[in-house]
Amino acid sequence: MAATRSAHTVWEGSLFKGSGVVAFDSSGAIAEQPVTWASRAEEANGKTSPEELIAAAHSSCFSMALSNGLDKAGTPPTRLTTSADVTFVPGEGITGIHLTVEGSVPGLDEAGFVAAAEDAKVNCPVSQALKGTDITLTAKLA
Secondary structure, three states: OOOOOOEEEEEEOOOOOOEEEEEEOOOOOOOOEEEOHHHHHOOOOOOEOHHHHHHHHHHHHHHHHHHHHHHHOOOOOOEEEEEEEEEEEOOOEEEEEEEEEEEEOOOOOHHHHHHHHHHHHHHOHHHHHOOOOOEEEEEEEO
């Protein structure tokens, strides 16, 4: 069964002087968030950006994929902490994403954890959607 999730943005004004509001339509779990060019290319100042939203999606998707892969291998994690750093360069776009994960996985050594993390990096649905982007990874056990 397919699942579709939706969000929308209302933007007012020009790129550099305007602003927008992102709304999370499907769940309503996240309050509307303001977005501006400055929050994207300069300082966040309490506003979000497309890159921060991608980082949130990627870190959560990767964590789910890694958890699933570890569980299927018989070594379910007790905890995974994942961050995603999405780099945006004005005029170039998104130039890379770096995932960092630290895991508590009883019965698994560092090499096994790194291998499972590499597999999740390549195969999580968000990574698949972002195939044209350089995605790197740092993985270690807690």
